[in-house]
Amino acid sequence: MALVLGSLLLLGLCGNTFSGGQPSSTDAPKAWNYELPATNYETQDSHKAGPIGILFELVHIFLYVVQPRDFPEDTLRKVIQKAFGPKINYDEPETVLLGLKIAYYEAGIILCSLLGLLFIILMPLVGYFFCMCRCCNKCGGEMHQRQKENGPFLRKCFAISLLVICIIISTGIFYGFVANHQVRTRIKRSRKLADSNFKDLRTLLNETPEQIKYILAQYNTTKDKAFLDLNSINSVLGGGILDRLRPNIIPVLDEIKSMATAIKETKEALENMNSTLKSLHQQSTQLSSSLTSVKTSLRGSLNDPLCSVRPTSETCNSIRLSLNQLNSNPELRQLPLVDAELNNVNNVLRTDLDGLVQKDYQSLNDIPDRVQSQTTSVVAGIKRVLNSIGSDINNVTQRLPIQDILSEFSGYLNNTESYMQRHLPTWEEYDSYWWLGGLVICSLLTLIVIFYYLGLLCGMCGYDRHATPTTRGCVSNTGGIFLMVGVGLSFLFCWILMIIVVLTFFVGANVEKMICEPYVSKELFRVLDTPRLLNEDWEYYLSGKLFNKSKIKLTFEQVYSDCKNNRGTYGTLHLENSFNISERLNINEHTESISNELENLKVNFNIFLLGAAGRKNLQDFAACGIDRMNYDTYLAQTGKSPAGVNLLSFAYDLEAKANPLPPGNLRNSLKRDAQTIKTIHQQRVLPIEQSLSTVYQSVKILQRTSNGLLEKVTRILTSLDFAQSFITNNISSVIIEETRKYGRTIIGYFEHYLRWIEFSIREKVASCKPVATALDTAVDVFLCSYVIDPLNLFWFGIGKATVFLLPALIFAVKLAKYYRRMDSEDVYDDVETIPMKNMENGNNGYHKDHLYGIHNPVMTSPAQH
Known part of the structure; x- marks a missing residue:
């Protein structure tokens, strides 16, 4: 790898390098994200020419017109094969045919070069004969001008044509000056650009060990996460099992708990109702006795003699008729007590149903603690396995060839940098010579065109249309002389300028077409990737050089593309063919060790809901009899008045009847009885009404509880049977599933981590982007943008100016006759x-x-x- 990276760097910075592409990589898992720290490089990915790029593009268009044919990949392959093959025999038909193909591809450049050579050959000859002819007073050398009718028109046409041509020549000179300046300024930038690339390459070398350290450090993060789950096995595994059981058990226990609360409420309601009914019987008897006494008192008062005298007799008779209303409600004393139902409920309460439910709740809540207590040894074993995995990963990363290869690459980098430091001043010195030569060439053309401009200026300003050819003014004559000086300089130097134009054109156009354009389109890489091109024994040169296995498809284009896309060196160069990281890490082997430990994870639970006593308790409550009570009777009596009449209204009415009576015993006794009735209402009726309200509330509670009581208990018992059946039949499978899920979570951390290691080493570690950037810098930026583009713009501008010197000198010779002072x-x-x-x-x-x-x-x- 170091050899290849070194080759890319050395050849790239010197202008003779190769590169390649990127296969698709597996995306990192999404469960728990790791990310290598970003590496920032100084060198820009792309070079922008700026506003002058328009001029460069103009030259590219011209070259496309001159050379529109596609890049000759097949022809170049054959040329390279001939160059790397045995000694070339130029007489072979194949060699001749290859030469013809090259000539066909180069036809446009060759034709332009031949035209330039023709210009170089003919211009000195034409200039020589023109000079000799002028010396013999021929070819316009005679200082005599024939007058013509269209003379003024011709003079104006010659002047305008020469002016336009001079402007065109000036633009060409401007291009030359701009190109010359660009070469100088860009070469000065080369040192900074080279330093930037070397800095990025050293960043690559320095960051790689840090990236590997970071990868190893993430194992501790992963292990800490796994240890946290292992230490929290009660909440993770136990909580998972509990969450699976809750939906099937908790609703039943909640209903039983609600039923236990209902039983207690029923007992309280029955007790309140029974005590209230007893009190109600007594209060009703007392009310009846009190009302009988007050009726006796009223009858005695109505026996007063005044009751026989009108109108008092009418009042007395009215009161006597209303006495029958002073009766109590006898049905209140007949309301049955609820002693039997209360006794039944008390018998039900002898079993603590609420306590049984709480025990079942506690049994469920104890599952996490029971899980932790039963898995202590297994958790310790898993931790030992995880610690051993860490040491294995460390050993694998230490044996990675990347660091050794980059160390070797560091030697190539040092040699290249020292080479650049030694030769860059020489290049800068040569550049100063080139700049000076370009400045002289552009200045010479500038001098020629200045003479033309001065000739036009003096000629047009000093021309007097009334003057005869022999009487023209000094200014006009000077303009003609300037034009002829420009003509003389043109003949003297234009062929020399054309030599420079042809040489720079041939070099610049061929480099642009054969290196710069195919480099950008990667056609150059495809040529280099031709099987058995650089070495007839190797199908793919890079794989043969790296692994001595030329069948492995490792191409320059793939390597360059992968590096350009910031891919890691391992994946870019297919180093799995020499050090297979997948086999060394062996994810399945490490996860199998964890799985084996997790196989020993056994958790057992025995949960029995409520028990027989609790079930019997529910059944006894359903049969306690509260659902058979005649609640309508109680509710009917609670809606009736304790007395036959509203005693308070009766007392007020009695007072109202007594007040009109004359003062005396009758009036006083009636008022006294009215007050007694009010007292009876206050002391007897109101307590009875309060008791009736208590009975009403108790009846409503009992009625609500007893409504569908048997069906409720039956449903609860059915749900209880289903929950117990679920526990009995499924608890083992729930424990197994949750245990496996827990194991997959622990294993998943390390699977994800190990896959991330593989992904990072393959795709991220030691990203070779600086190498591709250095190659781009050497070829695309330095050679093509800094050298060839200005060079092409230089010959394009100077060539245009030189070519247009030919029509310029023709028009200048013609025009000089109209400005110079003639002898005749x-x-x-x-x-x-x-x-x-x-x-x-x-x-x-x-x-x-x-x-x-x-x-x-x-x-x-x-x-x-």
């Missing part, structure tokens, strides 16, 4: 007509000192003057 010019005697015959003969010139004629126009050349 065309002169006419009659400027309105020019004989076509003489024009065709070429005699269209005049000496500058010739006087214009006033008759027939005659053309005179300077030689005829």
Whole structure:
């Protein structure tokens, strides 16, 4: 592994490395989550070019137009096979065909390069002959300008065309300056970028031992959780068993407890009712005696002589007729007592039904404590097994090859870092030479285009349309000279510039198409992953290098992708082929040891609900007779008045009748009897009414309890039989199921922990993301973004400027004639007509000192003057 990681790092940072992908991994269990501490890396995952990226993209589009064909994977495979194979025979048909395929793929680049070479060859020759021709007063070298009717139009067209071309050349120069500056600034950033990558790689080396320590530390957390459950076996296992029994037992016991409460309430109601009935009999007798006495007194008072005299006699007769109402209710003394029912209920209460129910409650609540007392030895055995698992896990993690391999990788890292430290200053020095050369090239082009701009500026500003070619001003003449200087510099240097453009284009375009683009699309990895490509004896190079088993499918693309996705080194490089963590941890073996100890976990309970005495007690209560009592009779009497009339109303009425009577014995005796009746109501009737209310309440309680009493008891006994049957038939299976559930919980902690260890070692520990990042930094960032992109932009800008120098110099030569001061010019005697015959003969010139004629126009050349 160290060899592969070292190779990735060395080759990556030097621009010659490989990488790969990621198989799917098993997700960590969700029951109890562990998580390795996050590792923060400094180097960014991606590089952003910024606003200048638009220019780089423009160059990429141009290269796509030049080279639109797909990456030639098959051709590159054959080239690599030829390179790694025996000595190449270039005369072989296969080699020739391979060369043709390469030429076909490179057709666009080759064609552009050939055009550049043609430019390089022809421009010096054209410049030489142009110079010689000009020296011989040919090719526009003669300082004489023929005047044409469309001369002003041509001058304007030449000037505008040259201006547009100069602007285009200026944009190319701008691209060149920007690219040159980018190379310098980005190379300066390379040191910081390299340091960042090395820091991340050292973080990988330093964090791996800490991650393994963290994994081991989590075993103590898992063991503490298991020990907590083992120490709390009474609440965990016992509570689980109790929770399974409660739904079938507690409702029955609650009903029996309610029935026990009802029996006590029945006894209290019967006692209250019986004592109240006895008191009621006595009170009714006393009321009857009191009413008889007051009636006798009233009859004696009504025998007064005044009762025979009108109108007193009418009052007396009225009172005498109402005396029959002063009677007590004789049925109150006939209400039967409830002694028999009370005795039956007292006999029922001789058995403490509530105590029996409480014992059953206590039997259930004692289950957790009984579980703990019966499992002490088994819990101790499980703890011993768990402690031994911890030592086994420690031994396995100590034998992991990751740390040893990373230690070896540390050597490769140190060598690479020292190599970078030694050579980076050299690269920076070369970069300064390149920057200086690029600056000279861009400055030279700038100088040429400045001459063109100055020529246009002076020419257009100094041009006088009224001046003849021989009388043009100094400014205009200077503009023409500037244009010709620009033409001379163009001929002198453009072919040299094109040499630089062709060389940089050929290198930059091929690197972009053969390395940068296929690296991003991973086509380069697929080529490297071709079976038996790098070594004809190995089907897969990496698996042959790592395990000497080339049949194992371990590819550069998979390794790179896995590292890019932050996968662990173990899973990335398929180290299970040399150290199988699953077999070493052997989850089933460890959990089987715990299971074996849990097999000894035996818990026994004997629970008998209520017992025979309790059942008989319920049956006796159902037969106590309260359901056969005639409650309607009692309720009917409690609704009646104790006396035949409302004594208080009777007394007030008697007083009202006595008040109109004349003072005397009759009046006084009647008032005295009225007061006696009030006293009887207060002392006799009100207590009887209170007793009747007590009887009513007791009857209602008994009526409510006795309503469906037999059915209630029968239902309770049926439920009790069902609960007891459930306990008898299912208690063993409940204990077994809860014991297994408890065992699965304990085992689950360690299964989850062991699977997390396997998952973490396979997917998380020693994540090789910094290696993939270093590779991206070396190839995608440093080579492609820092070097090739500016290089391509440089040749693109300089090449555009150089190519447009050709039309620029043509228009500059044409335009210079209109700005420079001529030695001779065309002169006419009659400027309105020019004989076509003489024009065709070429005699269209005049000496500058010739006087214009006033008759027939005659053309005179300077030689005829």
